[in-house]
Amino acid sequence: MPNLSSLSIYDLVIFTIVLNLKNNEKRLKMKQIHLLSLLMAFIAISCTCSSSSEINQRKQLFDFDWKFKLGDHPEASKIAFNDKDWRNLDLPHDWSIEGDLNPDNPTGNDGGYFPAGLGWYRKTFKAPKDWADKKVGIYFEGVYMNAEVFINGESLGIRPYGYSSFFYDLTPYIKTGQNNTIAVKVDNSQQKNCRWYSGSGIYRHVWLSVKNPVHIEQWGVQVTTPEVSKEKATVEVKTNISNNTDKEQELTIQAQLKGKGSDTFNNEIIVKLAPQSSNVFSQKITVENPSLWSPENPNLYSADIQILNQGEVLDQTEKTFGIRSISYSTDKGFQLNGETVLINGGCAHHDNGSLGAAAYDRAEYKKVELLKAAGFNSVRTSHNPPSEAFLDACDEIGMLVIDESFDGWRTQKTPFDYAMVFDEWAVKDVQDMVLRDFNHPSIIMWSIGNEIIERKEPQAVKTAKLLSDAVKEIDTTRAVTSAMTAWDPEWDIFDPLMAEHDVCGYNYQMHQSESDHERVPSRIIVQTESYPRDAFYNWNMVQSHSYIIGDYVWTALDYLGESGIGRYYYPGEPDGEHWTRNFYPWHGAYCGDIDLIGQRKPISHYRDMLYNPSKKLYMAVKEPNPEGGVIKETMWSVWPTWESWNWPGYEGKDIQVEIYSRYASVKLYLDDQLIGEKATTIKEEFKAVFDVPFKEGTLKAVGVENGEDKETFILKSAGETALIKLEADRSTIKADGQDLAYITIKLTDKDGIVQPNAEDELIFDVEGEGVIVAVDNANLKDTSSYVANTRKAWKGKALVIVKSTRKAGDFTLKVSAPQLKETAITVKTE
Numbered sequence: 001m002p003n004l005s006s007l008s009i010y011d012l013v014i015f016t017i018v019l020n021l022k023n024n025e026k027r028l029k030m031k032q033i034h035l036l037s038l039l040m041a042f043i044a045i046s047c048t049c050s051s052s053s054e055i056n057q058r059k060q061l062f063d064f065d066w067k068f069k070l071g072d073h074p075e076a077s078k079i080a081f082n083d084k085d086w087r088n089l090d091l092p093h094d095w096s097i098e099g100d101l102n103p104d105n106p107t108g109n110d111g112g113y114f115p116a117g118l119g120w121y122r123k124t125f126k127a128p129k130d131w132a133d134k135k136v137g138i139y140f141e142g143v144y145m146n147a148e149v150f151i152n153g154e155s156l157g158i159r160p161y162g163y164s165s166f167f168y169d170l171t172p173y174i175k176t177g178q179n180n181t182i183a184v185k186v187d188n189s190q191q192k193n194c195r196w197y198s199g200s201g202i203y204r205h206v207w208l209s210v211k212n213p214v215h216i217e218q219w220g221v222q223v224t225t226p227e228v229s230k231e232k233a234t235v236e237v238k239t240n241i242s243n244n245t246d247k248e249q250e251l252t253i254q255a256q257l258k259g260k261g262s263d264t265f266n267n268e269i270i271v272k273l274a275p276q277s278s279n280v281f282s283q284k285i286t287v288e289n290p291s292l293w294s295p296e297n298p299n300l301y302s303a304d305i306q307i308l309n310q311g312e313v314l315d316q317t318e319k320t321f322g323i324r325s326i327s328y329s330t331d332k333g334f335q336l337n338g339e340t341v342l343i344n345g346g347c348a349h350h351d352n353g354s355l356g357a358a359a360y361d362r363a364e365y366k367k368v369e370l371l372k373a374a375g376f377n378s379v380r381t382s383h384n385p386p387s388e389a390f391l392d393a394c395d396e397i398g399m400l401v402i403d404e405s406f407d408g409w410r411t412q413k414t415p416f417d418y419a420m421v422f423d424e425w426a427v428k429d430v431q432d433m434v435l436r437d438f439n440h441p442s443i444i445m446w447s448i449g450n451e452i453i454e455r456k457e458p459q460a461v462k463t464a465k466l467l468s469d470a471v472k473e474i475d476t477t478r479a480v481t482s483a484m485t486a487w488d489p490e491w492d493i494f495d496p497l498m499a500e501h502d503v504c505g506y507n508y509q510m511h512q513s514e515s516d517h518e519r520v521p522s523r524i525i526v527q528t529e530s531y532p533r534d535a536f537y538n539w540n541m542v543q544s545h546s547y548i549i550g551d552y553v554w555t556a557l558d559y560l561g562e563s564g565i566g567r568y569y570y571p572g573e574p575d576g577e578h579w580t581r582n583f584y585p586w587h588g589a590y591c592g593d594i595d596l597i598g599q600r601k602p603i604s605h606y607r608d609m610l611y612n613p614s615k616k617l618y619m620a621v622k623e624p625n626p627e628g629g630v631i632k633e634t635m636w637s638v639w640p641t642w643e644s645w646n647w648p649g650y651e652g653k654d655i656q657v658e659i660y661s662r663y664a665s666v667k668l669y670l671d672d673q674l675i676g677e678k679a680t681t682i683k684e685e686f687k688a689v690f691d692v693p694f695k696e697g698t699l700k701a702v703g704v705e706n707g708e709d710k711e712t713f714i715l716k717s718a719g720e721t722a723l724i725k726l727e728a729d730r731s732t733i734k735a736d737g738q739d740l741a742y743i744t745i746k747l748t749d750k751d752g753i754v755q756p757n758a759e760d761e762l763i764f765d766v767e768g769e770g771v772i773v774a775v776d777n778a779n780l781k782d783t784s785s786y787v788a789n790t791r792k793a794w795k796g797k798a799l800v801i802v803k804s805t806r807k808a809g810d811f812t813l814k815v816s817a818p819q820l821k822e823t824a825i826t827v828k829t830e
């Protein structure tokens with residue numbers, strides 16, 4: 001039986017007739033009836049959607065089959081340019097991560113010593129004849145940076161900011177019925193322009209849009225929920241419609257809201273739109289018994305908006321939104337749906353570790369999954385707007401967001417950063433962020449900046465007002481914040497600047513909050529950055545002061561660049577914080593609660609337990625000082641602490657075992673011999689440390705409440721490395737050429753216990769419908785390439801990321817190491 005969906009109506013009719021002719025037997029009758037009903041259904045769908053396939057063209061993924069070449073190629077903007085010998089690739093793409101790390105690369109410690117430079121992309125495509133009367137546009141979600149886009153040799157403009165999404169109208173330039181070429185010059189050659197790893201290239205999706213001359217504008221739908229209660233909600237849908245014809249249009253706007261259930265809530269209005277004009281139309285719809293959105297219950301709705309003219313659908317779009325209310329006050333803090341929520345937040349940069357900046361949907365989703373699993377309820381997208389997929393994931397998984405626009409304003413932090421274009425672009429960039437991200441229920445605040453250098457100058461107050469006003473011109477439903485700090489004792493002088501914000505962001509300034517509250521009682525405070533090791537102090541402050549709405553640790557996840565933040569170091573290694581000098585081979589920031597292969601560090605379990613007291617017991621071991629010296633820490637580090645009871649060379653010497661517990665006390669056993677019992681109440685900050693003379697065996701922590709043993713946590717010494725264990729995060733992924741399988745490699749002893757000192761060199765090979773796109777081991781001192789087929793394990797673990805092809809089937813990843821038996825894992829792609 002052929003695949004019906006791939007047949008035309010004509011094919012189906014012929015097929016049915018043929019079947020009819022051959023069909024003398026009864027048993028085929030049923031098949032025929034079934035087929036005919038399918039045929040009718042198909043025809044019905046085709047009829048009602050006669051313009052629907054065109055409408056679907058309004059957003060077509062334009063990521064595949066690009067040509068790419070490093071260096072400057074000005075001739076490449078022209079349609080006739082010969083790009084045959086250019087590399088073929090699919091987006092998203094980041095050329096920095098593919099390059100070699102080198103201490104001499106101009107990105108330096110900030111950019112993680114990755115290469116940057118300049119590159120060109122080209123894509124040639126045929127525009128069908130029926131586009132002649134359409135509006136054609138191209139939408140880039142993110143190009144780092146200075147993207148100059150050309151169509152058929154004509155420049156459409158340059159977008160300097162590498163984190164903004166932007167759109168160009170191609171209609172005047174498109175040659176229908178012929179080939180057209182989009183060329184993009186990406187210039188990241190002026191270094192340094194960023195304080196962290198930026199990546200280089202078209203690192204987010206590109207979309208082509210083909211619309212009717214009467215259409216909904218780009219970012220043209222805004223959904224708000226002005227009234228929210230458990231019984232009912234008012235949803236307002238505002239739609240910006242353009243009429244690019246010379247005729248007045250009488251249009252019907254149909255809005256249909258739908259949640260998880262089968263109920264729909266509809267509204268229809270008839271409007272008039274003058275020739276060559278655009279206008280915003282509002283519809284208010286009541287939703288009975290709404291399922292409210294929250295991090296615990298991230299209920300989503302869709303708003304399906306159709307624009308019709310005399311029954312013909314001219315344009316249609318579907319937007320996801322959530323029904324929820326948010327408010328801020330000094331006495332109730334941050335409230336979501338009328339209930340106070342204490343924010344347990346983490347800051348996150350945009351990179352995806354070993355994938356670099358490449359914003360695959362799955363990678364973005366995975367990041368949010370990791371944050372959620374670690375107990376965070378909020379993320380600050382430091383210091384730039386994230387990908388759309390990241391925000392979609394926050395909506396779906398339930399993660400509150402501070403969406404941040406900039407790291408700095410007019411005074412530079414690096415020689416070629418945003419300060420260069422601030423005056424020309426800042427209002428546009430911040431407004432584009434708000435327009436693009438408007439409908440995400442997860443976003444609770446807009447941030448207009450981070451640790452602005454010119455904060456002591458009077459102009460900073462004006463700039464804050466300028467940006468805040470620019471945000472409020474579009475959105476008055478969310479608070480405006482920015483992250484403030486002080487590098488000297490002067491702090492009260494910032495009061496006028498703080499006053500321009502609805503919520504005042506403090507970076508590392510929690511200790512100022514009580515006296516600030518006395519001086520400025522109306523101030524609502526959020527700690528926008530904090531040191532990982534101060535988790536308890538900050539949690540306690542948030543618990544006990546209603547005007548402090550939460551804390552965001554720097555950072556939730558490790559990231560590339562800002563090399564050496566959070567490093568700990570050994571005798572003989574250079575001293576100092578990350579800004580004092582280069583600490584190559586450190587090429588990333590080790591200050592995250594979660595490392596670059598997605599493993600939670602002990603600090604993550606501790607923080608989680610503070611905010612989520614249903615998590616009750618965890619144990620890890622503090623790395624002992626080496627013979628004759630001590631390990632040193634930086635400001636953003638925590639003491640290196642591992643899930644390991646394998647310390648060869650330390651036999652008989654005291655090693656510190658650290659237990660985090662939400663029980664009244666904990667007991668610790670080594671091989672069933674009681675080492676001791678200690679209280680772990682709030683007074684002890686829910687922690688106990690035991691000195692244990694090291695000998696291989698089994699550590700057992702027991703949580704005790706009212707004299708009763710409640711829960712145990714075991715840490716066993718591992719024997720020699722014997723096995724390669726592979727764990728895929730999903731057994732089936734999409735065969736769409738973009739979906740990813742994250743495969744964690746664990747080197748274990750014969751009983752499956754991870755050998756925490758294993759550093760074997762692993763060799764990877766993939767067969768079938770998958771491609772290895774990244775390898776990693778979370779060791780930010782390992783400078784071997786992230787785009788490779790080999791990687792050493794670190795602490796007994798490594799990660800391989802495999803991308804699907806566009807063909808369904810499966811792939812098998814084989815992992816081998818010189819002394820170990822090869823192991824394989826198969827993942828389906830469909």
Ligand code: GAL
Pocket residue numbers: 195382450451507529554562565636
């Ligand atoms: C803050 C800054 C962050 C990061 C952090 C660690 O001052 O806002 O972007 O640099 O320090 O150094």
